[in-house]
Amino acid sequence: MMPDLGKYADTVLSSYIVSIVLLVALVALSIRAARKARAELQKVEGRRNG
């Protein structure tokens, strides 16, 4: 299934690995920050209403 990348295999694979790791990290950190911000707001609003 893996295409034959010839003598440039390291070049191509390292580009894909670095880029995918950066994109996944960006998405993961964004989701984590979103959850944290939402939870903190709910906590403060809960304290205010309750």
Place this chain on the structure above:
Amino acid sequence: MGSIWEYANPVKFIRTSEIILPWVSILATVTLVLGLVWGFFFTPDDYRQGSTVKIIYLHVPAAMMAINVWAMMLITSLVWLVRRHHVSALAAKAAAPVGIVMTVIALITGAIWGQPMWGTWWAWDPRLTSFLILFLFYLGYIALWEAIDNPDTAADLTSVLCIVGSVFAMLSRYAVNFWNQGLHQGASLSLDKEENVADVFSTPLYICIAGFILLFIALVFLRTRTEIHKRRTKALLARERLG
């Protein structure tokens, strides 16, 4: 249909983005996976570049986004300066980390590709240099937001920085045309059939570009919501402290 300014209302923005966000996220994932799998597994090698041509599916969309994210930040910053809508300032703030990651991907994949093709990781070529300066502007922009406590002052100063940085965002795009020198070739995608990449490469490339744009939209929606929530929490805590 309502005015676009309705979405400057944080509550309206949160409600609308709640509906749109899951769909854009799914579409972004499907499009990106399709484009990258097609590009990596099912395209032939180029007769000159060999298999390194597959890097185009990451490098070109990331470079395009690096410039266009700054353009989006410029528009939202101008909206903030003129109309003082907080959501637009927060959207610019939310977009910056996405833009810097795109710039880093473009710089790294460019360097990795450049080593075997140009014989060097880096050259002080007009496009490469203006891209490095764009990266530094992204860093400065993010640092400035973090450095200032008052959110309105931070939004004002970062908006001015964004306007100044737009010169370099434009240079990153047109440097090749302005200075007819340097290692970097012209645009990979062109309306001129002679200059455009071959169809066998361009179709998955267009899909990857669409995927990167959709990913950006999804992330900006998500991150702007986060900024709105953080701002609301800060305001409520300040009210609590006042009693």
